[in-house]
Amino acid sequence: MPKILLLTGMTPDPRIFERLLPLLPTAVVVDWIPPNSNESIVSYADRLSRTIVNDQPTIVCGVSFGGIVARELASCLDARACVLVSSVRSPSELPPWYRCFRAMPPRFAESIMKIVGEVAARWPRKFRFASTWRLRKLNGTSGDWYRWATAAVLNWTPSQGTERVPVIHIHGDRDSTFPIRYTQADRIVRGGGHILPLTNCTEVAEILLGLAAEHSAA
Secondary structure (H helix, E strand, O other): OOEEEEEOOOOOOHHHHOOOHHHOOOEEEOOOOOOOOOOOHHHHHHHHHOOOOOOOOEEEEEEOHHHHHHHHHHHHOOOOEEEEEOOOOOHHHOOHHHHOOOOOOHHHHHHHHHHHHHHHHHOOHHHOOHHHHHHHHHOOHHHHHHHHHHHHHHOOOOOHHHHHOOEEEEEEOOOOOOOHHHOOOOEEEOOOOOOHHHHOHHHHHHHHHHHHHHHHHO
């Protein structure tokens, strides 16, 4: 049976897979590597692929930001398939409020986000909303990863190799991060939000196991 590589979202916390992993006997979580300054997702995925032992058939599965990297990583590894969970196939599926910032060069985008993170960190606690707490992740040295990842998504241009790998896109119809109306999902999880591996692990596992069995028989 193919090995299933799992990539977390922009928050690099493997606990998002804690309910999914027991259902997938051949799955492993991929550890992120530090990005280079202003590095593109295509370049990052290429470097990441060199840290992975690629000695058997592979399916690459990524959640949210991890799905974007998964598209490029699957191409680098010549994977049998790529599974996107709560993610997007291409920049055209990003919500409009993401796409309007795509003209920003990566260095400028990271600088703007650093300022936004600093403002959010200084915002009076009693006036903080959920969005303000999220923006605080962009602040300081600990925000380096988030600033890079956000800028990389804004400047992502898929490589030609991504077209070689079949894609299955799983999406919740209540996803507020990447609203489903902007995507072309293959499998829709009714009532599902953005963290499907935790909230709908059975549905996600069934799709991955079915795909793995299909490629085992091939």
